[in-house]
Amino acid sequence: MNIDFNKNNDGLVPAIIQDDVTNAVLMLGYMNKEALEKTKSTKLVTFFSRTKNRLWTKGEESGNVLNLVSVKSDCDHDSLLIRVNPEGPTCHKGSDTCWNEENKSKHGFISKLESIIENRRNNSLEDESYVASLFAKGINKIAQKVGEEAVELVIESKDDNNDLFLNESADLLFHYLILLQAKGYKLCDIEKVLKKRH
Template sequence: MSGVDTEERELGTTFLPRFDAQGLIIAIAVDHATREILMVAYMNAEALEKTRETGLAHFWSRSRQALWLKGETSNNVLRIKEILVDCDQDALQLVVEPAGPACHTGARSCFYRRLEGDVLNRIGE
């Protein structure tokens, strides 16, 4: 949004999401109980609107160029408990209650591997 005062965006009370040049904003889904990061995805204005409207996380698929409801086919939806907005409003933290694994691989979180040297090792195995 051009013309938005930096002070208003950073210190004000008005929600003024700052989408990037592709019309996207980063969204980090975090488990409300454990605060574990479950996944990172992108939202466009429509996904953000649907998320706020339904209470279920919607995202924009950059590969498919389509709106998607997380859990639409798996039923592993992410129920929104709250949305936190970073200081300059270009990233969102979705505090969610997951209905199942968040990762498309079936892992609880998309962050299930640790980099050790040049090797990825599964966490908890």
């Protein structure tokens, strides 16, 4: 990796810090050559602090370090993407990111679907949706639906109709998300279990 530290005449390049698991952008800092070398050797992200005018390892006072996973340069070799496993909040003001956002896994449309399910569950008295009706029938009915969808998926997996297989897969996942919330959980809780096993 051949980084152009002299492009801006100050010997610094921007370093975008991204969580390796959630893909959330946590912060932006600046590195000189020594900061990058120290980051690689210690596996703790180290910046060049423009206010302190010295190397500064993130978390050296707070303990909220950024454990290095990988470093990449951009196409012009004048900025860095550093993927990390953070310990604690990243922002000095105590938030997960310097944009005051939660650092949690996002699963694209699946996360949106979880929000829709949660909303329909919480407003089930006014809501006449299928989801609300399942919650009204209780945990046994929800669990039964997951079982039915699982069996239907197994049956379709043995055939060659990809469209039916994908639709049954979607049905099973949808009902599983409902079951998770009926038990007080979300997909992020399952993700935590899988991460511990990994």
